[in-house]
Amino acid sequence: MKMATHITTTNPYNNTSLETYTYYSSEAIDNILNSANNTFKTWKKASLSKKTELLKHVADNLSKNKEKYSKLMTLEMGKPITESIAEIEKCMYLCDFYAENAAILLSDEIIETDAKESFISYDPLGCILGIMPWNFPFWQAFRFAIPTLTAGNTVVMKHASNVTGCALAIQQVFEDAGYPKGCFSTLIANHNTVETIIENDIIKAVSLTGSEKAGREIAKIAGAQLKPTLLELGGNNACVILNDANLDAHLSTIVKARMQNTGQSCIAAKRFIVEAGIYNEFLNKFTEAVATLNFGDPLLEDTKIGTLAREDLADTLEEQIKASVTKGAKVHYGNTRNKAYYQPTILTNVTQDMPVFTEETFGPVAAIIKVSNKEEAYKLVSNTKFGLGTMIFTEAVEDARQQIINIEDGAFFINDMVKSDPRLPFGGTKNSGYGRELSREGILAFTNKKTVYVK
Secondary structure, three states, X not given: OOOOOEEEEEOOOOOOEEEEEEOOOHXXXXXXXXXXXXXXXHHOOOOHHHHHHHXXXXXXXXXXXXXXXXXXHHHHHOOOHHHHXXXXXXXXXXXXXXXXXXXXXXXXXXXXXXXXXXXXXXXXXXXXXXXXXXXXXOHHHHHHHHHHHHOOOEEEEEOOHHHHHHHHHHHHHHHHHOOOOOOEEEOOOOHHHHHHHHHOOOEEEEEEEOOHHHHHHXXXXXXXXXXXXXXXXXXXXXXXXXXXXXXXXXXHHHHHHHHHHHHOOOOOEEEEEEEHHHHHHHHHHHHHHHHOOOEOOOOOOOOOEOOOOOHHHHHHHHHHHHHHHHOOOEEEEOOOEEOOEEOOEEEEOOOOOOHHHHOOOOXXXXXXXXXXXXXXXXXHHOOOOOOOEEEEEOOOHHHXXXXXXXXXXXXXXXXXXXXXXXXXXXXXXXXXXXXXXXXXXXXXXXXXXXXXXXX
């Protein structure tokens, strides 16, 4: 079978072709890696004040070009334009956070011992490979790159092929901000080339945000080279609605938790576990709210639901729903499909053996599970191979806090949706991966935690 030599990006809303890009040759990739390696030798020694000043330039660049980058994102993967704008603004906030806090986060940690002086020094590792997904084309890339670069590493990024335009634009953001050539480079490469890139001695570690399948494969390849990995994989987050939940206060958050980005988020609420006493009220109000979400051209500001990013993603979602209905699930609302568009869908009578309960559903489908009491609710939360996050809606906050030790996920949110925040570590457990991005953990993820001992 002949290997493809080009990528053509497509607007999923109207199926029109956008741009065609040529895969980089092996020679071009080697040149990029060598450039990143050479740049690292000087970049790691650059002052932190210089690095944080460049972060401010990145934020300014994003601000000046917010409309252009937002439109590109929406055209390539169908995200409603208002959400694309919010994504660029979140990247700006990320830059601001590390510009203000990097000096503290990277400072040596003094440890009192028998030595005259002893401390931990956080030294950069070298060139780090980032393999990024299409669902948050700018945020995922910046979430990886900003702390990694600020710690003194250089970065090469292999982005999802359907957002190649975004990938090249992101490289331009860093170059225009004044980063030395080789600090951040985009690789236009196919999946078969990734293994060779990881095996290259220049690559010191790998960060992947993607599917469980991709995570297992990348970890296997990197592990054979004894190279560390950070994996942020799929999720099947539970959203627990207890009898005392204040639906009037939190309903819009609950709807957003499932339907944001047309449901294409690893940390979206996917399994809605609802206590019997509030079940009917919740189902009625949730359905009414979902029914108001407007579908249309994602470039229009009043569009709240777009298409899925690719037609094959709608195929997968349709198969999961059909298999669940065969097992007894009821379509309470929605379930209309047209190519890459999938209508927001609510399924009831969902049981633990159905695909919409056991698998990650990457699209606007909400699986509703009715439980008799909160004990049953909490028991169902961890009945999953994934472990990204759980959200609980209840007025009994102190009671919910008692469940922290019992929830195995990387995040536990009470009366809010699971979301990433530069100030807090982000990552999962079990089949959702390992390692943490953002906050102090994120900037130290690709550092050598070096013990220094002075007698």
